[in-house]
Amino acid sequence: MINIGWIGCGTHARQMLLPQMGRNDIRIAALCDRDGGALQRTAAEYGVPVLTDDFTALIRTPGLDAVGMAVGPEVHGVAALAALEAGLPVFMEKPPAATAAGAREIARAAEKAGKRVMVGFMKRYSTGNRIAMNVLKGGGFGDILGITGAYMTAPTYFAGEPDYTGFYLHHCVHYMDLIPWFIGEDFGDMELRSVSPQPGRLLLHLNFTTGAGKIGNIVMGTVQSRGTPMEEIRIMGDHARLHVDNIINVSLYRDPPFKAQDPQATLNPACDTLSWTPNFTAAANEDHKGYAALLADVAAVLRGEARDVPDIGDGVRAMERLERMIRQTGS
Template sequence: MTIRIGWIGCGRHATWMLMPQLARSGFEIVAVCDRDEAAAHAAARQFGATEVYGDYAEMIASARIDAVGMAVGPEVHYRATLAAIARGLPVFMEKPPGATAAQAEELMRASEAAKVPVTVGFMKRYSTGNRMAKRILDGDAFGPVLGIHGSYMTAPTYFAGEVDYTGFYLHHCVHYMDLIPWFAGAEFADVQLRKSVPGPGRMLLHMNFACENGVIGNVIMGTVQSRGTPMEFVQVMGDQNRVEVENVINLAWHRNPPFKAEDPQATLDPGCDTLVWTPNFTAAANEDHKGYHALLLDVAAALEGRASPAPVIRDGWLAMRRLERMIALIEG
């Protein structure tokens, strides 16, 4: 089955990262919407849409579509999703799912009451290295997760003129407010935070936490690193087990190997030595290691009412609650 989708927001992120993956994932883009008329018509030409709108409310009310997708801003995510739910149209929205946790909760209540699926673009769960790491953690060989360290940096590119960290929180930090508890398998119980602000628009955060299931850890986020440097790192520790994911693609599983130097018969043992994986970027294959394609395959299943692990609006609400808890500690 092909899902006829109407898409809101034809900016760079949508047209480079999301819309190219829709056709591979079971969608047909039949309508596009953007306040920028030139951007909307360019997207329509590129992706074969036959209907072009400048008003999302008109598209939701009038377009011949089965679902609505969007990558705009948090306020439009909130208002457009409410409009889609009212028409009975399932939704895929890029994160964040609103400007506040209260907005995300309202969307969750509306979605659940109307039984209209609303999914959220937490693609970090689907990035190749993260997805493989989670399968290791969920397998019998790893054992219980004990601790997690995460680092997710960016440059001060959110700020022009007056410093406002809202975009950094909503578009950047919210990812790890979803990803880290997903790896831990439990909600944050205790959260503490330290910050360093060496200049306007430059912030470094160290957040340490304990989860309800006993997992402990810390997350580093900030705006003090060039986007040209490695941006992400996740390390998950168990008992004689450690999984590390660098930049969502390079994966290493460290276990409990013997010492090698004094054993003349030493070799590599796949049963206990470190396993390492990294993609072959020279291969002529259209692989999406950031995770959008894999995410949208699960989104398609969810929007059709089939069983799916796709992140839903309840996941978005929980991530926003965690984010607002973190912001309160920053500003307190």
């Protein structure tokens, strides 16, 4: 059993992250939050014996094997540094810090301590995205020529004074990790276009190329309802393309012949379209958003196993890409 000290008892942690602990043999040994009510409720749900409103006190709890956190970028940075100073590996939600410089500081501290810092880029683990990546790795798809991704949200971040920082750090950073992960290389040239019909409502189109000649476009914004599907990926190859819609519907298009004039036409698995949609009527405890699979890999790493979990190096690169993008907005 892995003993973890957890910082942050907000809705996201309680609904998405903490439920994955017990199923992966992780015991929540200590909890930290400044909201006393949330702290007490979460402790009651998980039977946590040690409670504090000070993350430095949590880190000093005897017997911890790791520290986890889902708080916010400012606290992520300082709390991760404190945990590493104490010799503890870290799992943190994205973003790893408020700035790329802050993320680089964590990376240096992790290297000095010889401890892993894992970052919650769960979109790599979303079921549809993992299927698409496995298809790309399988060798039959061929080279990626281009990619388009759309990842929308509503003006939720701007209930008060419009400030796009939260949108950039909590939303856009996901695709600063996911799209380069799919194409296997970093962005080269970037060009950003935007439109904002009113404060708090923003639509961005980011065009890019890569060193190997791939091209792409990322669409992000705050002008859609969260009640509708808001994600789609289009990966283009030579006579092949992959579509991932709503993170759960996957289609692989190849190079089939026209069938209308062929009385013997059938479906050929070698070239006709393959598609997959999950069975939501099944009783299996599945999480297609990716949190369950992400935390399973995190737990495996904490047990000493080798898993390709997004780490602070990925966090640094995502933050550097994000800041490149933000500079083009003039923000």
